[in-house]
Amino acid sequence: MNPRKKVDLKLIIVGAIGVGKTSLLHQYVHKTFYEEYQTTLGASILSKIIILGDTTLKLQIWDTGGQERFRSMVSTFYKGSDGCILAFDVTDLESFEALDIWRGDVLAKIVPMEQSYPMVLLGNKIDLADRKVPQEVAQGWCREKDIPYFEVSAKNDINVVQAFEMLASRALSRSILENHLTESIKLSPDQSRSRCC
Numbered sequence: 001m002n003p004r005k006k007v008d009l010k011l012i013i014v015g016a017i018g019v020g021k022t023s024l025l026h027q028y029v030h031k032t033f034y035e036e037y038q039t040t041l042g043a044s045i046l047s048k049i050i051i052l053g054d055t056t057l058k059l060q061i062w063d064t065g066g067q068e069r070f071r072s073m074v075s076t077f078y079k080g081s082d083g084c085i086l087a088f089d090v091t092d093l094e095s096f097e098a099l100d101i102w103r104g105d106v107l108a109k110i111v112p113m114e115q116s117y118p119m120v121l122l123g124n125k126i127d128l129a130d131r132k133v134p135q136e137v138a139q140g141w142c143r144e145k146d147i148p149y150f151e152v153s154a155k156n157d158i159n160v161v162q163a164f165e166m167l168a169s170r171a172l173s174r175s176i177l178e179n180h181l182t183e184s185i186k187l188s189p190d191q192s193r194s195r196c197c
């Protein structure tokens with residue numbers, strides 16, 4: 001029997017204050033939801049082990065606080081991440097308008113291969129009636145940036161697993177590709193020596 005490969009991935013979740021980042025993470029990892037709001041001070045980490053195909057993935061997911069005063073501090077955690085969930089609240093237009101800034105902050109910390117850095121966008125709280133961001137507008141933003149979009153509800157557990165696992169699977173593909181590149185770089189010194197003199 002083939003033993004499963006094991007891969008560790010660091011994922012981050014970012015977005016404006018109160019959009020539901022912690023709730024999405026708790027719904028995904030613990031299948032729980034809390035109505036009362038407790039803002040995240042700085043960052044915290046949750047882990048989950050999942051199986052994708054022939055690989056056991058250990059996801060270490062960094063939950064970051066959306067308060068403006070933490071922006072610079074939490075951005076230091078983006079480095080070394082394998083993928084990012086961008087989140088906004090479909091009933092909060094400002095949280096949607098802030099996405100360019102959050103995305104820019106993340107990409108500024110990711111070097112190299114910025115183009116292939118996996119991201120997904122989650123429009124949360126679709127269980128609420130007073131929507132301010134139409135689905136087509138969010139989809140348009142994602143199309144421009146080539147990012148998958150999910151309409152989700154942490155409260156009612158709608159599309160949460162699908163969104164996290166889409167990101168995990170993209171992050172896994174990228175990590176496999178990077179390992180191949182690293183292997184071929186390791187092989188190349190011999191080749192360069194043979195060209196010398």
Ligand SMILES: Nc1nc2c(ncn2[C@@H]2O[C@H](COP(=O)(O)OP(=O)(O)OP(=O)(O)O)[C@@H](O)[C@H]2O)c(=O)[nH]1
Pocket residue numbers: 015016017018019020021022023024034035036037038039040041064065066067124125126127128152153154155156
């Ligand atoms: N109706 C509804 N409420 C939600 C949903 N997700 C989160 N909430 C509520 O929104 C509030 C904020 O949720 P959090 O998960 O703490 O938001 P956050 O993005 O982690 O906030 P910060 O840590 O301050 O950046 C809480 O009162 C949650 O109960 C949802 O899908 N539907």
Ligand SMILES: [Mg+2]
Pocket residue numbers: 021022023038039040063064065066
């Ligand atoms: Mg939080």
